[in-house]
Amino acid sequence: MSESEQTQNQTQNPDPRTPEPKVRAVGLTEYSWCRAVPGGTGITVLSLLLTNVPDISFLEALLCRLQVSHPILRSRVRFDASCNTFYFVTPSNPHVQIQSFDLQSTSHILQSSLGDSHIDSHHVLLEHELNRNSWNRTDGDQADWDVFFVSLYTISDTRWFLVLRLHTSACDRAAAVGLLRELLEMVGGGRAKAEEEIEQEVGIEDLIPSGKANKPLWARGVDLLGYSLNSFKLANLNFIDANSARHSQVVRLKMNPDDTYRLVAGCKSRGIKLCGALAAAGMIAARSTKPFPDHQKEKYAVVTLIDCRSILEPVLSSNHFGFYHSAILNTHDVTALDEVWELANRCYTSFSNAKNNNKHFSDMNDLNFLMCKAIDNPGLTPSSSMRTAFISVFEDPVIDESNKLHKEIGLVDYVGCSSVHGIGPTIAIFDTIRDGCLDCTCVYPAPLHSREQMQQLIDSIKRILVDGSINLQTNS
Numbered sequence: 001m002s003e004s005e006q007t008q009n010q011t012q013n014p015d016p017r018t019p020e021p022k023v024r025a026v027g028l029t030e031y032s033w034c035r036a037v038p039g040g041t042g043i044t045v046l047s048l049l050l051t052n053v054p055d056i057s058f059l060e061a062l063l064c065r066l067q068v069s070h071p072i073l074r075s076r077v078r079f080d081a082s083c084n085t086f087y088f089v090t091p092s093n094p095h096v097q098i099q100s101f102d103l104q105s106t107s108h109i110l111q112s113s114l115g116d117s118h119i120d121s122h123h124v125l126l127e128h129e130l131n132r133n134s135w136n137r138t139d140g141d142q143a144d145w146d147v148f149f150v151s152l153y154t155i156s157d158t159r160w161f162l163v164l165r166l167h168t169s170a171c172d173r174a175a176a177v178g179l180l181r182e183l184l185e186m187v188g189g190g191r192a193k194a195e196e197e198i199e200q201e202v203g204i205e206d207l208i209p210s211g212k213a214n215k216p217l218w219a220r221g222v223d224l225l226g227y228s229l230n231s232f233k234l235a236n237l238n239f240i241d242a243n244s245a246r247h248s249q250v251v252r253l254k255m256n257p258d259d260t261y262r263l264v265a266g267c268k269s270r271g272i273k274l275c276g277a278l279a280a281a282g283m284i285a286a287r288s289t290k291p292f293p294d295h296q297k298e299k300y301a302v303v304t305l306i307d308c309r310s311i312l313e314p315v316l317s318s319n320h321f322g323f324y325h326s327a328i329l330n331t332h333d334v335t336a337l338d339e340v341w342e343l344a345n346r347c348y349t350s351f352s353n354a355k356n357n358n359k360h361f362s363d364m365n366d367l368n369f370l371m372c373k374a375i376d377n378p379g380l381t382p383s384s385s386m387r388t389a390f391i392s393v394f395e396d397p398v399i400d401e402s403n404k405l406h407k408e409i410g411l412v413d414y415v416g417c418s419s420v421h422g423i424g425p426t427i428a429i430f431d432t433i434r435d436g437c438l439d440c441t442c443v444y445p446a447p448l449h450s451r452e453q454m455q456q457l458i459d460s461i462k463r464i465l466v467d468g469s470i471n472l473q474t475n476s
Contacts, residue, residue, distance in 0.1 A: 021091040022071075023078075026169065027203015030323055032368040033169035034077060034086040035375050038136040039386075039422030040246065040445075042168035045129045045415075046180050049122045050160045052410030054152060059162075060096050062186045063150060066179065067094035070199060070321040072170045073179075076144035077135070088170075089144055090201070098150045106153045106161075121155050122413070123250065129163045130248040130419045130443070147171070159412075168418055169323050173430065174307045176416050177398055178319025188405040204324050205364070207312035213361040234331065234382070235298035236390055236426055237286055237457065241447040242383040246421040249451055251458045253429075253440040255466070260438040262469035269472070270341060275304055275393040276348030277465060278429055278440070280340050282391045283347075285460035287334045294336035301331050301389035303425060304351045306360050307396070326360040327367055329389065340468040351395075375423050385448055389425040397431040397438075421445040427454070 026034060036042045067074040075090040101109065106125070113124045135145050147167040155161055164179065171179065205213070255263065267274050279302045287298055305325050309316040316324060330350040334343065354360070371388070378384040398416075417430045420443050430441040444454050 019092045021089050022201070023087050023089050024201060026077075026086045026088060027205045028365060028368050029205065029326075030088075030169040030203050031086055032371050033167070033323060034079075035372050036423050037167055037169070038133065039375060040131075040133060040136075040248070041418075041420050041422035041424045043130055043133060043135075043248075043419040044166045044168050044171055044173075044176055045126065045417060045419075046164040046166075046176055047122070047126050047129065047415045048162045048180075048411060049413040050162060050410045051158055051412055053160055054162060056098050056100060056152065059150075059152075059187075060098055062183060063096040063098075064094035065186065066182060067096060067148070069182075070175075070179075071201065072199070072321050073148050073166075075147050075170060077147060077167065077169070078144045088201070096148070096150060098152050101151065101153045103154045103156070106155060109153070122159075122161050125153050125155075125161050125163070126415060126417075127247075127249055129165050130250070130417070131421070132165060134165075135167060171321060172307070172323045172325045173305075173394065173398075173416065173418075174309065174318060174324070175321040178321070180414065180416065182319065184405060184409070184411070187409055199320055199322070201322075204308060204312070204322075204326065207314070207316070207324075208361050208364075209311070209313045212358045213364065215362045233299050234301050234390070235286070235290075235334075236300075236382065236385075236387055237289060237449060237453065239383055239385060239448055240450045240453060242385055244447050246445045246448055248419040248421045248443050249446040249454070250415075250417065251442045251444070251451070251454050252415075253438070253442060253458045253462050255438040255462065257436040259466050259469065260433060260436060262473055263438065263465055264433070266341065266469045266472045267344075270345055272345055272348035273395060274397055274431065275395055276344040276351070277340065277468075278393050278431065278461075279304070279347045279391055280338075280344035281461045281464040281468070282427065282429075282457075283332060283334045284338055284340055284343060284464055285457050286390060287336055287338070288460060289457075290336075292336075297333040297335050299331050299333050300391070301329060302347060302351075303389045303392040304328050304330070305392060305394045306355065307394075308360070326364055327392075328354045328360050328363070329367065330354065340464050341472060371423055385445075386423045387426050387445075387448075388423060390427070392425040392428045394429075394431060397433050400432055400434045402435050415441050417441040417443050419443065421448075427457070 033042050071090050074094050075088045078087040078089050109128060110121055110124055113128050134149060147170040149165045151163045153161040267277055283300045305327050308326050309318060309320055309324050328351055332347060374380050374386060374388060378386050381387055420428045426444060428443045432439045442458055
C-alpha cells in the first residue's frame with residue numbers, strides 16, 4: 001500500500017481497533033416512545049439542587065463509568081425511514097459532556113423562560129429542561145440521537161442545579177431512580193454497579209413469560225374497538241387553550257409526616273395501594289369542577305404504570321436500565337357524591353383484577369398501537385388535545401430517605417419526572433415518600449391547562465386525601 005493510500009485509510013478509520021457499535025432494532029414499546037418523545041412526551045428529567053459547587057471533570061468521569069455499567073446510557077437512537085424502524089446504536093466507548101451555564105447564562109434563561117415569576121428559580125429550570133427536546137428534528141436531520149444529556153446551571157454564588165435529561169425509551173422511572181442513587185453513591189466514594197454484569201439489551205416484549213401475552217385475534221379486535229369508542233366518552237378538566245403549542249409544567253403536592261402516615265395507614269387498612277387513593281382523589285377533584293347535578297356520572301380514565309422487572313423472564317434487577325414498565329387502563333364512573341375511600345377501593349380493585357388477568361402484558365400491543373394512532377391522528381382525541389386519560393399513577397411510590405451523604409454534597413432537593421405535552425394524560429403523578437413525607441411531582445400540558453387551574457386541582461386532591469384520612473382514623 002502506498003503512503004497516500006495509508007494516509008487516506010487512517011483518515012477514514014483513525015483507530016481500526018475500535019469495535020463497531022452494537023445495533024439492535026427497538027421493541028414495540030420502545031418504538032412507541034421513539035414516536036412519542038419528538039412530540040413532547042417522554043423527556044425524562046432528574047434534577048438536583050446543590051449548595052456545593054460540583055466538579056465538572058469529576059462528574060463527567062463518574063457519568064462515563066455509569067455509561068460503561070449501563071450501555072444503553074451511551075446509546076444513540078437511529079431512524080431508518082426506508083423501513084420505518086428505530087434502532088439503538090451503542091458505541092463501545094462512553095461519551096459524556098456536561099453543558100455548563102454560568103450565572104449570566106442561567107439568568108438569561110430564567111428571564112426568558114415560560115415559567116411564572118412567583119415560582120422558584122430551580123422550578124423554572126426544571127420546566128425548562130422538560131421542554132428541551134433534543135429529539136424533535138424539525139429540519140429533517142436524520143443523524144443519530146443521543147439518549148442522555150447533562151446540564152449544570154449556576155443559580156447564584158451558593159446554588160447550582162444539575163440536570164440529567166434522558167430519552168424515556170432508554171430510562172423509565174425505575175432506571176432513573178437507580179441512576180440517581182448510583183450517581184450519589186459514587187459521588188460519596190462508592191462504586192458503580194459491577195462492570196462485568198452484562199445488562200440485557202432487549203425490549204420488554206421479548207421477556208414476557210410464555211403465554212402471558214396471549215390473546216385471541218377476535219378479543220384483540222374487541223378490545224381495540226372498546227378502547228377507541230371509550231376515548232370519546234371520557235371526561236376531563238376543561239381545556240383552557242387547545243390550539244396553542246404546548247409545553248410541560250409542574251405542580252408539586254407535598255404532605256407533612258402526620259398526614260402521610262395517616263394516608264398510608266388508611267391504604268393498608270383497606271388492603272389497597274397508594275396509587276388507588278391518588279387516582280380516586282384526582283377524579284373526585286376533577287368532578288368537583290363540573291357544574292352538573294351531584295348524581296350525574298362522568299367517566300374518567302386512569303392509567304396505572306407497573307414496573308415489570310421482577311415478573312419478567314428472566315427476572316431483571318431493580319436498577320436494570322431501559323424501559324420495562326407496562327400500563328393498565330381502567331375507566332371509572334364518578335359522581336359528586338362519591339367518597340374517596342370507596343372510589344379508591346374501586347380503582348385499586350379494578351387495577352388489581354386486570355393485573356391478575358395479565359392485562360398489563362396481553363394489552364401491551366393494543367395500547368402501543370393506539371398511542372401511535374393518536375400521535376398520527378390527534379383528531380381522534382377530544383379537541384385534538386392528545387389526552388388519552390385523565391390521570392396516570394405508578395403502582396408503587398418511590399421510597400427514599402435522606403442520609404449523611406446528601407448533606408455532605410450539599411443536596412437540598414431532587415426531582416424526577418417526565419414531560420407529557422405530546423400524547424398522554426392530563427396529569428401525570430410521580431410520587432415519592434421521602435423522609436416519611438409524600439412528595440408528588442405532577443406534570444401537565446400547558447396552555448391546554450393553566451398553572452392556576454392545576455394548582456387548584458392539586459390543592460383539592462391534597463385536601464380530599466388529608467380529610468379522608470382523618471375521617472377514616474376518627475371512625476375506626
